[in-house]
Amino acid sequence: MDRFTVTTPIFYVNARPHIGHAYTMIVADVLARYHRNRGADVWFLTGTDEHGQKVAEAAREAGKSPQALADAVVKDFQAAWKGVGIGYSDFIRTTESRHVDGVTQALARLHAAGALYEKAYRGLYCPGCEAFVTEKDLDEHGLEPLHQKKPTVVEETNWFFRFSAYAGEVKKRIERGDLAILPHERRNEVLGLFAQGIGDFSLSRSRERVPWGIPLPFDPSQTAYVWVDALLNYITALGYGSGDLSAFKTYWPADVQVIGQDILKFHAITWPAMLLALDLPLPRSLLVHGFFTVNGKKISKSLGNAVDPLELVRQYGADATRYLLLTAFPFGQSGDINIRALKGKFRADLADTYGNLVARVATLVAEHCDGSVPTADADAAALAPIAAAHAEAAKAAAENRSDALLAVLGRALASLGQHLNVTIDRAAPWKPENAVNREEVLRTMLEGVFRLTNLLAPLLPSTAGVVRGAFSASGQPYGGDARLADGARVAVPPILFPKT
Numbered sequence: 001m002d003r004f005t006v007t008t009p010i011f012y013v014n015a016r017p018h019i020g021h022a023y024t025m026i027v028a029d030v031l032a033r034y035h036r037n038r039g040a041d042v043w044f045l046t047g048t049d050e051h052g053q054k055v056a057e058a059a060r061e062a063g064k065s066p067q068a069l070a071d072a073v074v075k076d077f078q079a080a081w082k083g084v085g086i087g088y089s090d091f092i093r094t095t096e097s098r099h100v101d102g103v104t105q106a107l108a109r110l111h112a113a114g115a116l117y118e119k120a121y122r123g124l125y126c127p128g129c130e131a132f133v134t135e136k137d138l139d140e141h142g143l144e145p146l147h148q149k150k151p152t153v154v155e156e157t158n159w160f161f162r163f164s165a166y167a168g169e170v171k172k173r174i175e176r177g178d179l180a181i182l183p184h185e186r187r188n189e190v191l192g193l194f195a196q197g198i199g200d201f202s203l204s205r206s207r208e209r210v211p212w213g214i215p216l217p218f219d220p221s222q223t224a225y226v227w228v229d230a231l232l233n234y235i236t237a238l239g240y241g242s243g244d245l246s247a248f249k250t251y252w253p254a255d256v257q258v259i260g261q262d263i264l265k266f267h268a269i270t271w272p273a274m275l276l277a278l279d280l281p282l283p284r285s286l287l288v289h290g291f292f293t294v295n296g297k298k299i300s301k302s303l304g305n306a307v308d309p310l311e312l313v314r315q316y317g318a319d320a321t322r323y324l325l326l327t328a329f330p331f332g333q334s335g336d337i338n339i340r341a342l343k344g345k346f347r348a349d350l351a352d353t354y355g356n357l358v359a360r361v362a363t364l365v366a367e368h369c370d371g372s373v374p375t376a377d378a379d380a381a382a383l384a385p386i387a388a389a390h391a392e393a394a395k396a397a398a399e400n401r402s403d404a405l406l407a408v409l410g411r412a413l414a415s416l417g418q419h420l421n422v423t424i425d426r427a428a429p430w431k432p433e434n435a436v437n438r439e440e441v442l443r444t445m446l447e448g449v450f451r452l453t454n455l456l457a458p459l460l461p462s463t464a465g466v467v468r469g470a471f472s473a474s475g476q477p478y479g480g481d482a483r484l485a486d487g488a489r490v491a492v493p494p495i496l497f498p499k500t
């Protein structure tokens with residue numbers, strides 16, 4: 001059995017989960033489910049990023065210890081992911097000892113490999129970004145544009161990572177596509193950064209100033225830089241640095257690391273260089289999604305519930321929330337999510353197109369075929385667009401083009417649902433004069449709904465479970481060649497997407 005490894009970024013615990021985070025998570029979950037449904041051995045990793053200045057400051061503001069804040073907020077993340085129907089394999093917290101031990105080992109190894117050196121440094125630090133910024137990055141008021149805060153001047157001696165020693169190799173891997181960056185425009189963006197020149201970066205902070213983090217094993221006066229700590233989660237979760245490397249050997253390198261565009265630099269530059277220095281394989285691809293605003297505004301705590309993923313789940317259900325967020329705009333693009341406009345899309349696509357289609361077909365089969373799959377052959381021509389979409393998805397998956405795979409899955413419901421509704425309207429099997437080919441038409445419709453449902457299963461997992469169950473097909477495969485059993489019972493499922 002082949003395997004598929006997908007990761008998400010680990011989420012900062014300074015704030016509660018919002019639909020921007022949920023988007024990253026849904027993307028990863030859809031990929032994990034697609035590969036699981038085709039029979040791959042899937043490893044899907046997520047977690048929380050709990051160290052660093054940003055979390056320490058949020059804790060101070062909340063009057064809690066950083067650990068207490070993390071312990072509280074991690075529950076919110078886990079509850080949100082449960083609500084959205086995310087099926088991860090492992091959830092790592094950077095305060096867990098398995099992570100701390102792995103990071104400690106990795107740091108010792110970087111030191112021993114000669115990848116680090118000490119240097120006095122002065123720079124402008126933005127805790128919101130957890131990164132140094134330059135004067136050039138600031139707006140006309142001297143504020144860091146994303147977090148709207150004035151960076152602080154930091155002057156101290158830190159350990160630096162010799163990026164210059166690995167830059168050429170990282171660039172080569174990206175150019176060759178060994179480390180694919182998808183969609184392709186993002187790859188060009190990264191190569192553009194190399195052209196500008198990238199310096200060595202500081203990998204530690206003085207422990208006095210940033211005590212909330214992992215101490216360097218070879219210099220306890222320094223705390224590991226939170227991004228270095230965080231990036232290593234991808235391998236510590238698999239047992240890197242522990243005595244047991246079996247999971248690591250099976251599931252690393254990752255096939256897809258899902259990230260938002262704001263953290264591309266860390267994943268395309270810092271991370272591969274660290275892996276090279278550790279003598280470990282690089283991930284096969286980075287899948288980069290856009291950044292979005294809600295109702296025209298940047299997502300922020302003050303916006304409140306409108307951005308809570310569980311709020312959408314309460315209104316529309318988990319499957320619809322997944323679908324609405326994933327198809328809000330084409331994969332990779334940034335844009336605005338208008339919360340009110342979601343309702344129109346819910347009705348048009350989920351209630352009126354897909355939900356209605358399933359109900360119509362199952363009801364017609366109950367009325368005209370005694371509630372079982374007619375033995376007639378399906379019309380292959382009518383099912384051809386669905387077969388083509390399955391083939392396109394399979395090709396994208398085989399080539400590890402997860403951006404293309406998401407595009408096929410995202411388009412499927414509206415276009416193929418529409419196609420099947422038009423097909424049944426034209427054939428009008430309910431009319432007495434069409435009784436002669438009624439069985440063929442209904443078999444075609446049943447197979448069409450079944451195969452479309454299989455294609456949508458990664459996006460709409462519980463709905464697909466209900467429909468497959470109603471068609472007595474729970475044990476059937478999900479691929480393009482799956483078909484219903486002759487004579488199998490077909491029940492009319494409950495209304496799948498009740499209008500709200």
Ligand code: MSP
Nearest residue numbers: 009010011012020021024049230231259260291292
């Ligand atoms: N902790 C770091 C990641 C470390 S990974 C080794 C981090 N955390 S985060 O909580 O700020 O963001 C996590 C993910 O949520 C990122 O992929 C980010 O792009 C995504 N999003 C956060 N806000 C978002 C939007 N407004 N829109 C889309 N995605 C957003 O970065």
